[in-house]
Amino acid sequence: MPELPEVESARVGLDRVARNKQIQAIEVYWPNLISTNLSIDEWQKTLIDQTIHQVSRRGKYLVFELDTHLLVSHLRMEGKYFYFLKEDIPQEKAKHTHVIFKFTDGSQLHYHDVRKFGRFELTSYKDQAAFFNSKKLGPEPTEEAFDLTEFSKALQKKSRAIKTVLLSQEQVVGLGNIYVDEVLFDSGIYPERPANSLTEKEIALLRTNIIQTIERATGLGGSTIRTYKNTLGEAGRYQDYLQVYGKQGTPCPNCGTTIEKIKVHGRGTHYCPVCQPREGNR
DNA sequence: TTTAATGTTCATGA
């Protein structure tokens, strides 16, 4: 379910239900989800008895802030969390629930992931900065953090497709395959344009659209494209506002031209051939 | 049967 608006929506729900809960036990049904140098046994021992003080987020990474460690969770394509009060815990876990956190108050947090692409990592407060540095994450897509000059300088050095650069999370975090197509459409930029071919004007517009789109989608709880639900079981509502993602064969909302679908960087890519010309709008 | 699906990371070769 994972682009920044969906992850942020999950974070809000998790922070509400899991804050101040103490971990009593953890059940792991698919060990490959746990990315650690420790054995699964040691990993569990490290986490048990710790309290979740806060659930925060860096890019698309969820961060459970514990007593001594930070449990970092990436949902990748299909990861989801479901929270159950003691009296609501299902008799049998769902087929795709692979990790269960049992809290001392009897409630449980279930990690559910159909494709098992999600990952749990562990770091300490001391190693936190180095941990996220190793991921090479760019700034958050906010007015304050996302600096236009830096963004512009970085794009000038990249000859790869602008869509690829935006998906890399290195210049700015949070965009995935849906929002990147939306933002490029809003900005009138063809997804395969080399990043270093964008004009200053286009870069400034792109930055503004990234910030605005992520903000609007986050405010609406993200997009429910397939089966996404947040931790509280709520669907997102931004899918009603999508302009090009999944709209191939339908008219462009701006000019009526048929939206096309191509592959860029191995991902389905939707665009309007008139509003987003290959050679740019000049 | 084949393909594609809201993501990241690794290997290979140019």
Place this chain on the structure above:
DNA sequence: TTCATGAACATTAA
């Protein structure tokens, strides 16, 4: 170094 491509992870549904 940089970049492109493909594979891997794994399951479901059209």
